[in-house]
Amino acid sequence: MTSKAALKQTYRVEGFTCAGCAAKFEKNVQHLDGVIDAKVNFGAAKITVYGDTTKESVEKAGAFEGLRLTEDGMRKVQEEKEPFYRRYKHLLVSVFFILIAYSLPLMGVENSHFLSTLSFATAIVTGGYRLFEAGFKNLLKLEFDMRTLMTIAIIGAAFIGEWGEGAIVVLLFAISEVLEAYSMDKARESIRSLMDIAPPQALIIRNGFEMIVDAEDIEVGDIMLVKPGQKIAMDGDILEGSSFVNQAAITGESVPVEKVRGDAVFAGTLNEEGHLKVLVTKRIEDTTLAKIIHLVEEAQGEKAPSQAFVDVFAKYYTPVIMVIAFLVAIIPPLLFGAGWSDWVYQGLSVLVVGCPCALVISTPVAIVTAIGNAAKNGILIKGGVYLEELGRLKAVAFDKTGTLTKGVPEVTDMIRLGDVEEMDLWKMMAALEFHSQHPLAHAFMKKAEDMEMDYRSCEVFEFQSHTGKGISGLIGDKRYYIGSQSLFAHTPSTEIENLQTEGKTVMVFGTADTPLAIVAVADEVRDTSGEVINDLHQMGMEQTVMLTGDHEKTARSIGTRIGVREIKAGLLPEEKLGFVKDYMDTYGRVAMIGDGINDAPALAASTVGIAMGGAGTDTALETADIALMNDDLRKLPYIIRLSRSTLTIIKQNIAFAIGIKLLALLLVIPGMLTLWIAIFADMGATLLVTLNGLRLLRIKDRK
CATH class of the missing domain: 3.30.70.100 (Alpha-Beta Plaits)
Incomplete structure (x- = not known):
């Protein structure tokens, strides 16, 4: 196949x-x-x-x-x-004939009853031909959806002589569909608007000439010129120039970010000051903006648990309504001698009020609106299921480096333990770390570069990474290690403990038998970390925990400062996974927040995996359940509030959709349910749930 x-x-x-x-x-x-x-x-x-x-x-x-x-x-x-009058001409014609039908008796026209009936019939046909086309086909296939119910009700109304009410039902049903379509378009607009933020053309240098090129025709490797005040059309790296770039459309950051040579820029962001020459690195369909739009649209199509419940409920609900309508129409005349015409009319009204429109749309309108709102605030939620689970979280686990801290560590101390010169020690350590992918490696290379040291000339062979412990490699004829003290036979523990008490990460460098230096690195805590943890506690979060591979004293110093309730230190990736599973057993629903690359097992196993800095990494966009497009942890309380509001609105919508219909159905008991009341109950419920869902657009990030 x-x-x-x-x-x-x-x-x-x-x-x-x-x-x-x-x-x-x-x-x-x-x-x-x-x-x-x-x-x-x-x-x-x-x-x-x-x-x-x-x-x-x-x-x-x-x-x-x-x-x-x-x-x-x-x-x-x-x-x-199309102009409104052309797009909805069938409705306008239907309204015209309804007005004529009601006017004829008032004008004293002869045969007004016959002419009014004819006008109502014309209004029914012109306004409802699409409805009938679908309804009749469904009837032949024994498929009972809302159009089938409406078709039966309108034909039944005409059959018992209620032509006027049948015409009004057609008109109001059509208006209801137009309003429902408008509401869903409004909910979708937040994503559609993202498609317009990147300019359709860009100024490109090709073969030494400047030319305007459509964005779809720009190739990887092209040079793009961006003037002050212009939007950037494609993802790329700055070759020349510097500027402040407003990235709000991608990351939700309100403050422009300084960009210099070598920095990445994203399609759809605004160059505020300088002239930039940018090397295009992605085609239009691969840009970060394109991926965000694609992933958000996919997320909007994913059914949330509540929507899945509604779909199953609606599947059985419609046949049950048909049975109730049939029983309402026949039982009073057969058993109590009531008039057939009156109770067939009541049965038809039950069919109309029983249409599941409002129920079916109650969840999607809320999910689509909330996911769109989050996207405009720089948060990518990968599906309705994760949106709902966020609101039910009982515990949040944080990775430390790059999440609670800035992830840009600096070397603060170096203690020599042998006779090797300091410059030689730095050169060997930087050469080893140059081969590492660990975040702390950059601290060593930055230190070496600040000292204007050519560390790359120091050759390293047989490089090895020792998971959770450190790295090693051959320099000359000796294998050197850098990492935790467990890599070494003997280490001066007093100096190490003193540095760790200050909240610093401590590493030892040397051969397996002979430590040559102790190096301390500090990763600055984010200014917002304590504020975010406090917000979560005030929102009723039962547990906050920091999971880190760092040393106990370093972790405790940082964890105590920011206020997490529990600290687990010295963990390997598989141990973090184990703790996440333990918390899920205890609390039920747990979120894990990390950088989207490290700690992948823990992120994958958690109820909701949240990646920091999604705009900078394809991995975060593709693997995380939720990606915070910039590194702002303050987005976390906002999306939890958004999720809780979404859950509340979904529950309200389902209650409204079912409650309004039940109230209308109760009017059957005294025989007071009319087709007018039925269609207004159906349309009113639909409008109520859509407008209630659109309230989610008003939830703002409080930063």
Whole structure:
């Protein structure tokens, strides 16, 4: 069988009016010849088709809803939108005939009853032909969705002579769908707006000439010129110039960041001051901005647990409503001698009020809005499930280096233990650390560079990394080690303990038998770490813990200063994983926050893995459940508040959707439920849940 990846086509969809229609479209496309599978992302208004088919065939499968497809890409296709009167002409015609129908009796026209009925019938046909087309097809297939219910109700109303109410139901249902579509478009707009922040063109130097080139045609290796006040079109590295760049669109940082030669810049960010010459490092579809948009849209399509529950509930809810409506229509006339016309009317009203529109949209509108809000604040949430789990967290585990601290350590002390010259010691240590990927390695290289030392000329052979302990390599004919004191047979523990008491990370350098130097490195604690930990405690977080491979005294000094409730030090990666699992057994839901590269097992095992600095690393974007696009820990309390608000609104929406319908259904008992009340209950519930979901746009980062 041909692989899915080889035949994958993605389109943006215009014209969705409801979640039920999106599900029907997905099913229609899945049944097309040559299609292996199809997945509709209602939150992002996209469809991905796996198989050999054409865009025209896919569009035809959405003809029942008048869906239009455009190619997926980084640029919004600017289509000329039809004027309102043309787009909704069928509704306007329907309103016109309804007005005529009500006016004729008032004007004293002969045969006004017949002409009014004819006008109502015309209003029903013109305003509801799309509804009936889908409804009749569903009836033939015995598929009972909201359009099927509406079709039965309207035909039934006409059958018992309630033409006027049938016409009003058609009109109000159409208006409800328009409003629902508008609300979902509003929720999606936060992501669509991201697509417009990068300029469509850039000034490029090619073959010695300056030229304006469309962003889609810019290649890796091109040189891009960016003037002050211009937005940067592509990801790249600065070759010449320096400036302050506003990265708010990518990282959520409100303060511009200084950029100099060698620094990376992102598409969609604003060059505020200097002239920059930038080497393009990624094509438009691979930029950080493109990845953010893609991942957020994928996240909006992921069903949250509450949405999965609603979908299952709605599957059984609709048939139950049909049975109730049938029983309401026949039991009073059969058992109590009531009038058939009155109770068939009541049964039809039950069908209308039972439409699951509001229930089906109650969760997606909240999830899409919240994920979009987070993205605009520099936080990438990879799915509704993680958004919901954030609000239920009981414990948060932090990596130390680069998370609670700045991750830019500096050498503070060096104590010689032998006769080797200080310059020779630095040269050997920097040469060894040059081969390491550990964050502390940069401290040694920076120190050597500050001393203008050519440490790269010192050759290292057979380099080895000793997990959780340090590194070693052959320099000359001897193997030198640098790392924890456990690598050495004997070390002067007093000096080490004194430095560790000051909160410094201490390493020993030398051969296995002969330590030659003790080096202390300090990683400055973030100014915001204590504030964030305090916020979490005030929000009711039961446990905060720092998990670090650093020494006990260093860890305790930092942990006590910032206020975490528990400190676990001297841990190997597998031990961090073990502690995360233990906390999950104790507290249920635990978040692990790290840099997205180190501590991968602990991040993966936690309920929610949160990576710091996602904008700078592809690994964080791809592997973390949530990525804080800059290194601002203050985003953590904000997303927890956002998640808790989302959970509250989802519960409110489900309660509103079911509660309003139950209240309307209670009117059946005294026989007071009318088609007007039924459609207003359905439309009112739909509007209420969508507007309630959109309240999540108002939740702001408090920084």
